[in-house]
Amino acid sequence: MLWSALSLTLGYNATLVTLGATLLGIATGISGTFLYLRKNALISDAISHATLPGLGAAFLLMTGAGLDGRNLIGLLGGSAISAALGLMIVTWLTTKTRLSQDAAIGSVLSVFFAFGVVLLTVIQALPAGRQAGLETFLLGSTAGMLFNDAVLILVLGAITTSILVLFRRPIILVSFDSTYAQTLGISPQKTDYLVLAVALAVTVIGMKIAGLILIVALLIIAPVAARFWSEKSDTIILISAIFGGLSGYLGTAISATAPGLPTGPIIVLCSFVLFLVSFLLAPRRGVLAAARSFWVFQRTVHMTQGLLSIAQNQPIYEPKTKRILQRRGFIRADGVATQAGRALAAKTLLNERRWSFWRNKMQQTGDLDESIVYSLVSIETKLTHDQIESIDRGLSEEQQERV
Amino acid sequence: MGSDFVALSLPPLLIGLCASMACALPGNFLILRKQALIGDAISHVVLPGIVVAFLFTGQVSTWPMMIGAAGAAITAVLLIELIRRVGRIESGAAMGVIFTSMFAAGVLLLEQSDTSQVHLDVEHALFGNLESLIWLDAEGWASLFQIKALAGLPVELLRMATVLLAVSAFVYIFWRPLALICFDEPYARTRGIAATALGFALVTLTAIAAVAAFDAVGSIIVIAMIICPPATARLMVNSLRSQVIYSQVLAFMATVLGYMFAGYVPLWLGFSNTLSAAGMIASMSGVFLACAALFGPHRRRNI
Numbered sequence: 041m042l043w044s045a046l047s048l049t050l051g052y053n054a055t056l057v058t059l060g061a062t063l064l065g066i067a068t069g070i071s072g073t074f075l076y077l078r079k080n081a082l083i084s085d086a087i088s089h090a091t092l093p094g095l096g097a098a099f100l101l102m103t104g105a106g107l108d109g110r111n112l113i114g115l116l117g118g119s120a121i122s123a124a125l126g127l128m129i130v131t132w133l134t135t136k137t138r139l140s141q142d143a144a145i146g147s148v149l150s151v152f153f154a155f156g157v158v159l160l161t162v163i164q165a166l167p168a169g170r171q172a173g174l175e176t177f178l179l180g181s182t183a184g185m186l187f188n189d190a191v192l193i194l195v196l197g198a199i200t201t202s203i204l205v206l207f208r209r210p211i212i213l214v215s216f217d218s219t220y221a222q223t224l225g226i227s228p229q230k231t232d233y234l235v236l237a238v239a240l241a242v243t244v245i246g247m248k249i250a251g252l253i254l255i256v257a258l259l260i261i262a263p264v265a266a267r268f269w270s271e272k273s274d275t276i277i278l279i280s281a282i283f284g285g286l287s288g289y290l291g292t293a294i295s296a297t298a299p300g301l302p303t304g305p306i307i308v309l310c311s312f313v314l315f316l317v318s319f320l321l322a323p324r325r326g327v328l329a330a331a332r333s334f335w336v337f338q339r340t341v342h343m344t345q346g347l348l349s350i351a352q353n354q355p356i357y358e359p360k361t362k363r364i365l366q367r368r369g370f371i372r373a374d375g376v377a378t379q380a381g382r383a384l385a386a387k388t389l390l391n392e393r394r395w396s397f398w399r400n401k402m403q404q405t406g407d408l409d410e411s412i413v414y415s416l417v418s419i420e421t422k423l424t425h426d427q428i429e430s431i432d433r434g435l436s437e438e439q440q441e442r443v
Numbered sequence: 444m445g446s447d448f449v450a451l452s453l454p455p456l457l458i459g460l461c462a463s464m465a466c467a468l469p470g471n472f473l474i475l476r477k478q479a480l481i482g483d484a485i486s487h488v489v490l491p492g493i494v495v496a497f498l499f500t501g502q503v504s505t506w507p508m509m510i511g512a513a514g515a516a517i518t519a520v521l522l523i524e525l526i527r528r529v530g531r532i533e534s535g536a537a538m539g540v541i542f543t544s545m546f547a548a549g550v551l552l553l554e555q556s557d558t559s560q561v562h563l564d565v566e567h568a569l570f571g572n573l574e575s576l577i578w579l580d581a582e583g584w585a586s587l588f589q590i591k592a593l594a595g596l597p598v599e600l601l602r603m604a605t606v607l608l609a610v611s612a613f614v615y616i617f618w619r620p621l622a623l624i625c626f627d628e629p630y631a632r633t634r635g636i637a638a639t640a641l642g643f644a645l646v647t648l649t650a651i652a653a654v655a656a657f658d659a660v661g662s663i664i665v666i667a668m669i670i671c672p673p674a675t676a677r678l679m680v681n682s683l684r685s686q687v688i689y690s691q692v693l694a695f696m697a698t699v700l701g702y703m704f705a706g707y708v709p710l711w712l713g714f715s716n717t718l719s720a721a722g723m724i725a726s727m728s729g730v731f732l733a734c735a736a737l738f739g740p741h742r743r744r745n746i
Contacts, residue, residue, distance in 0.1 A: 081536040082480060137736050138744040142535070143479040143674045150483070150667035151729025157570055157663060157722035158705070165716035179550055253487075254550075257543030264536050300554050308547035315540060319530050327529055 054296050056190035057249070061288035061307065063197035064246045065258060069284025070204045071242055072259035073266065073277050074235045077215035082145055083130060083236070084259040087243050088252050089149035090126025091119035092156025095177055095252075099163055110174075112189045112248065119252075120244045126152050127236060180251030180304030189248065196245045200238050211235060212273045249292070251304035258284060258311065265315040268322035287311035339364060340416050344388060346370075350377045351389035394419045394431045401434060449586060452706065454578045454597050459664070459698045459724060461603035462656035465610050466668035467694040469649040471687050472614075474673050475625035480535070481520075481646055482669035484542040485653045486662030488519040491549030498556055505598070509654055516650040519545055520643075571661025573720045574706070576600075599659040606655045613648055614687070617641065622683050660721050667725035668694055675732045678739035693731055701727035 075081050098118025103109040126148045133144035163174060204211075210231055213221040218228040239259060246255045266280035291307030320327050346361040347370070356362050356375065365371045370381030377385065392415050419428060466482070473479050492515025496507040519541050527537040580586065580595030587593070614621065623631035624638045631638050653665045676689035701724030706717050736742055 076533075076536055079533055079535070081533070081539050085480075085483065085539065133736060137678055137739075137742045139674050139677065139736075140474070140477050140479070142477050143474045143670055146479040146483055146666065146670040147674055147729065147732055150663060150670060150725055151732070154663045154667055154722040154725030154729070157719050158726055161716070161719040161722065165714070254543060254547055256539065257547065260536055260539035260543065264532055264540050267532070268530070302550060302554055305547035305551040305554075308543055309551065312540070312544040312547070315544075319526060325531070330529070 053187055053190055056187070056194060058289060058292045058296070060190055060193040060197055061249050061292040061303070062285045063194065063201060063288070064242065064249060065262070065284035065286065065288025065307070065311075066281045067197055067201045067204065067238075067242045067284075068246065068255070068258035069262040069266070069280040069282070070201065070277055071235060071239045072284070073263040073280045074204075074211050074215060075239055075259060076263040076267070077273070077276075078232065078235070080232075081260050081263075082142070083127070084239055084243065084256045086126055086130050086145040086149045086152075087123050087236075087240050088247075088256045089156075090123045090152040091244060091247060091252050092122075092153050092177075093159055094118040094120065094122025094125075094156075095174065095247075096156050096159030096163060097122070099174060100159065103166065112186075112192060115177075116192075116244050116247070119247060120240065122152065123240050123244060127240060176251075177247050178251055178253055179302050180247070180249050180254065180307075181302065193245055193248065196241070200241050200245070204238055207231075207234060208277070212277075216273060249288075249303055250307055251302075254304040254308050257308040258287070261308070261311040261315050262287065265311070265318040268318040268325045283311060283314045287314060337416075343368075344392075344416055347381070347385040347388040348392060350381055351385035391415070391419050393435060394428065397431050397435055397438070398423070398427075449584055450578050452702070454600055455573045455576045455720065456699065456702050458576055458597065458600050458603050458659050459573055459702060459720070460695060461600070461607045462652075462660045462664060463668045463672075463694040463698045463724065463728075464691050465603065465607040465652040466649075466656055466665055467672040467690045468607075468610050468614055468687065469645055469652060470669035471673040471676070471683070471690050472621055472625050472645055473649060474670060474677065475683075476642070476645075478646070479670045479674075480538060481649060482653060482666050484519060484523070484538050485516045485650050486657060486665045487542040487546040488515045488549075489654055489657050489662065491515050491545050491552060494549050494552045494556065498552065505602075505658065508658065512654040512657065513650060515545065516654060517647070520646060520650070570663065570719055571657070571659060571721045573660050574717070576659060602655055603659060606652050610648060610652055613644075617644075621645070625683070660724075663725045664721050667728050668697075671725075671728035671732045672697065675728070675735040675739075678732075678735040678742040681741050693728065697728040697731060698724050701725070 072081070072084070075084060095115055095118055098115050099109040101118070102111060102114050107114070130141070130144045130148050133139050133147070134141045139147075160174065210221065210226045211234070213224065213226060214228045214231040221228060221231070243252075243255050243259070246258065250258060262284040263276070263280045265283050266276045269279050270276050287307050287310040291310040292303055294310070295301040295303040295306040318326065321329075323329050342358070342361040342364050345358075346356050346365045349356050350365075350371070356365070356371070362371065362375065365381065366373065369378060370384060371377050395415050398419075419431075423431075470479070470482070473481055489512040492512040493508045494511075495515070496511025499511075500507045522541045523534070523537045526532055526540065527534050530537070532540075576597040576599055578586075578596055580592040620631065620636045620641055623634065623636060624641055628638050649669065653662075653669070656665050656668075672690040672693040673686065675693050676686040680686050680689055702720050704718070704727065705720040705723035709717055
């Protein structure tokens, strides 16, 4: 069952929905990355909750006009209008009043959502049977999705994705250096509006599949996960798109296999698994990599300090230093240095002397890299042969003066 | 205003009042510390907490669910801190990752477990069941003075009132340090205030208020009340003391007006159904905020 869902052979509608969710994941992955890089991630929370009153109002209007209240285009249109209104209020509150952005986001999302709930109770009071299906927008559902709806989601997802790909350059420029972007004639404000508009479009399109409460997860989790893997904006966007698309694809496929598996939560949990993998395993920024480099650093400090003590004939007291040196065969169990230990100790001391001479006498301003603890790295890997020679000359002169 | 009011409307109204005021009180400090969205995060993660508690006990009973919800809230706060520090992720995004994932897990657990016998679903978690908290033993205003009838009051009322008292006591006792960590945390630290611990206590207390309120009135009121009345008050006055007092008055007014608009006005207008009280109360607090944002004397930034 899972295999046939994954290989898109579960029927025409299921295939369309899976493709739609994949595209949706890609689009949210990309637009979410821009929001995240602009430190705007949680604004998507306001957008998604602000869709509810528009959904309810559109339903009421269409029913009142004698049309089918469940027409997807009408519902999505209504949601888009109220979400845009919510977004404008957040921006207005943040820029024109002294409320901070988080308070603006929180108040808009709670009040809009609450008003949407009031409208839902109005809809529930309508004659039975006509209101069915509206609550699926809360948590998302692809079961019983109409063919036309699936096509609509597919087409809109494709359009938003291509807009993002087209405008990728200016958006990246603004995300990283808005002042520089301005000198190139790109308006940061307009670019922000473009990103927000696309995020809004993606939210509204994805509502039917992922549900309006959880669509925000797609805009946040994939970009955060992607950020662990790279420092380059293009790569982050690409990885985020892949993560988003993968969660949409896997989530929809898994949820199609059993009736009790709602689409939205499964998609979100798929992307959370991707986040967890990134958080733990990513090179450099991942937890394991960070822990490993910390451990290596600690060991190097202990080694260096211990070897320096040996070279200067001082006793070693620190038990951890002793343990590390002993395990490597540089000292014996009674604390006396071995042959290999003495040799390396002499080398370490020389390295230390060369570095301190360079730092005190020869270093030019701007040479110093704060992120390196100099005495822990071999001087041969950082300075040229000529530089080391002149350091040695200086050191021997210094010694003669002392004699 | 006869016996019907006392039996059917007074208890939900009082519970709503206690819940709104208990949430608005810590909200004053949270919005100043730019932690307003903590309430949003907490009310989402409460869902997996109560579902897990239900799966363990097999019934909808108050205490296990409160413990489950509180446990989930604290887990979420710790997880957010963990990925913020260890993963070097900005706090808003860290929050977004955790609360959406936990909420998704809660929904999935709920759908997978057999809850058809009990009243436990996502809608209930969001909207609460304020209208159903009625006082069957009441026969009129006189019942308020009869011990036998008072024993039949909904338990939620006593619980919410206790939480309101606890929150008020906390704010009263720690008033000065709380004010200091809101406006000038580095200075507060130099005065020997344990700012981190106090900040955590504030969040924990908010979580307790949110969890207690959540059971009675749903998460919509919780999120709206933590943010809207304090934000409204902030646009109207300039001192913390008046802001706190205004926020309490606003929470009170929003609850009374909202309850009236949901439960009575539709009937007066000739409709046969009432509207969601929780939704209406939260909407009312939004109306107040809108007015303050347009006309409040201190709505602009001080230059």
